[in-house]
Amino acid sequence: MTPKALFALCDELLHEVLRFTTPADAVVSSFFRQNRALGARERQTLAETVYEVLRRRAKYQYLARSGHGSIERRLILLAWQGSEAYLNAAITEGERTWLDNCRQFDPMKASKGHNAALVHNLPEWLVEPLKAQVGEEFDALAEALLQPAGLDLRVNAIKVKREAAQEALAAEGIRAQPTPFSPLGLRVDGKPALNRTEVFNRGEVEVQDEGSQLLALLTEARRGEMVVDFCAGAGGKTLALGAMMRNTGRLYAFDVSAHRLAALKPRLARSGLSNVYPAGITHERDDRVKRLAGKIDRVLVDAPCSGLGTLRRNPDLKWRQSEKSVAELTAKQASILDSAARLVKSGGQLVYATCSVLEAENEAIVRAFTEAHPDFEMLDAAEVLERQKVEQAASLCHDGMLRLWPHRHGTDGFFAAVWRRR
């Protein structure tokens, strides 16, 4: 494809993404399905450029107040992630001069009132809640959230040990190191096409952020138990729980989205697990849920949330969420946790988790639940993680709850609390 044609396509794609009606990853995949002629390299350049615009949108929009052409084109020139030669072949001399000037720009020299936002690239409503939590670490957190996430794998312990998976990956040319905290994790160098490897297709590894691996470990699920993954989605944590149960017992994977549960099927097939029962529910008070009341050993609530802990991989979320959407989510989270708790039997364990960094979706939900449910006793998350052979468990927790931060732990931002039913 000629550079000019590729830029026109990028313009079209960015226009669609910036409408913010659909998640960026879904817009990008659907666009690639409609433009099958695009090669692998071209797809990579388009996706990375669009994601770079989303990451530093505040800065690029500020710069794009000058220049010519559509706003999308100016943003693309500023955020371009392909080769410089390709860029030169697509732009005019005037654009080249403008771009060179823009590249000299120092956000700290922008007019007062703008400069901080042009560095952290966060919406204003998010700044104070984050500062309230991390204080002086705010700049480090904001910078970490601007970096693309690495690639973590969870080793499927029912098939292989971590060292053996690491060696098998190396034999296929993929270098990976054990993750610092999770005993099951491998962190891969670069972004290799994992789904073409035999190790992946044999189900020996799954893609999963180290933080997500730790959330699943908090359930302490064991052989022969009855376990519910209440918000299973495409089953990232379901697969981890099934392996912890050594493919025995019964693991229900609930979700209101049949579409997401369907994505679990091929992953289940690869994993070799036969103890998983996916079940679509209409809402958290579904009859299917009621029938299991008081019967379940471990319940994981990986609640629907703002996803603001995953900005490294989903930078569009900071522009798509708002104070209003977060308020709606917190009401839903409290209701789901309340329903899911009814499943837990006496002596059983309940985990509430999110991939959000907001107090309102995390500690506030936990406080309200604990006050309203004296039959649930909070457990110290660090002690639970230590029992699960997690390294430096205390450094991952605060006030008895798991609190993972990209700038401190190199994971996405995650939160979790654990209770035992008396």
Ligand SMILES: C[S@@+](CC[C@H](N)C(=O)[O-])C[C@H]1O[C@@H](n2cnc3c(N)ncnc32)[C@H](O)[C@@H]1O
């Ligand atoms: C954070 S995602 C789950 C991710 C998944 N556990 C994983 O590890 O890949 C939250 C899920 O909650 C589901 N959900 C939303 N409302 C729900 C409800 N009322 N009951 C159960 N699941 C719900 C969403 O469809 C979504 O898949």
